[in-house]
Amino acid sequence: MESSRVYEGRVVSLRVDRVKLPGGRSTVREVVEHAPVVAIVALDGQGNVLLVRQYRLPARQSLLEIPAGGVDPGESAEEAAQRELQEETGQRAGRLERLCSFFASPGYCDEYMHLYLATALEPSAMAADADESIEVVRLPLSEALRLIERGEICDAKTIVGLWAAARGESS
Numbered sequence: 143m144e145s146s147r148v149y150e151g152r153v154v155s156l157r158v159d160r161v162k163l164p165g166g167r168s169t170v171r172e173v174v175e176h177a178p179v180v181a182i183v184a185l186d187g188q189g190n191v192l193l194v195r196q197y198r199l200p201a202r203q204s205l206l207e208i209p210a211g212g213v214d215p216g217e218s219a220e221e222a223a224q225r226e227l228q229e230e231t232g233q234r235a236g237r238l239e240r241l242c243s244f245f246a247s248p249g250y251c252d253e254y255m256h257l258y259l260a261t262a263l264e265p266s267a268m269a270a271d272a273d274e275s276i277e278v279v280r281l282p283l284s285e286a287l288r289l290i291e292r293g294e295i296c297d298a299k300t301i302v303g304l305w306a307a308a309r310g311e312s313s
Contacts, residue, residue, distance in 0.1 A: 153212075176246075176253035180223040181210035183241070183303040184231060184260040191286050191304065192231045192263075195277040206279060206289065207297045208304070210255075219256040227260055228268040231278050236262025241306045246298065257303050259310065283308060 149156040155175040162168050184192040197204045211226040213219055220238055228234055239259045246253040286304050289295040295304070 172250060174251040174253075176251055178213040178219065179210060179246070179253060179255045179299075180213060180219050180226055180258060181208050181255055181299045181303055182223050182227050182235075182258045182260050183208050183307040184227060184233060184235070184263060185283065185307060186263050186280070189283055190280045191283045191307070192233065193279045193281070193286065193300070194230050195279055196275060205297050205300075206295050207300045210299060213256075220258075223256070223258045223260070225268065228266050230276055232265060232267035233260075233263040234266035235260035236264060241303070241310075244302070255299055257299070257306065259307055 143162070144160040145157055147155060147157045153176070157173050157175060159171045159173060160168060161171055186192065192209070193206050194209055195204050195206050209226050209230040211222065211229070213222040214225075217225070219240075223238055224234060235258075237260070239261075241257040241259050243254060243256045245251075246255055283304065286295065287308055290301055290304060295301060
């Protein structure tokens with residue numbers, strides 16, 4: 143396999159790979175490289191989920207999402223989950239449980255997400271990233287699930303996270 147980097151950015155990089163397919167034919171694949179990510183379903187003691195509303199340029203709209211962000215070099219996924227939760231919601235999890243991990247869009251991107259359930263929340267604010275404008279939205283988990291059904295929550299990590307949290311609550 144031959145590989146060449148054609149772009150290196152702050153958030154993503156792009157490489158082009160020339161690969162041999164199982165049948166022997168050669169082809170070119172473009173791969174977006176992205177650092178690992180954490181996403182957090184934060185549930186308070188009243189059964190509410192803490193979501194964040196923020197504008198997403200590629201979607202050209204504000205989306206309602208679970209808190210999420212990148213894992214910094216030298217940081218564990220659990221540490222990143224706590225940090226992102228504090229930065230985006232002003233809360234810290236007394237209990238953090240791994241739900242699952244998955245590739246976000248493996249057809250063209252190597253981004254790997256670690257999904258956590260955060261409970262026993264306590265106030266603990268950290269400064270948000272300078273380039274983020276976030277509104278925290280607290281609503282019952284059941285209402286968030288209805289927003290998925292109505293197409294008002296259309297972010298994949300959020301859908302996976304909320305369904306996983308709801309499945310855990312019903313078992």
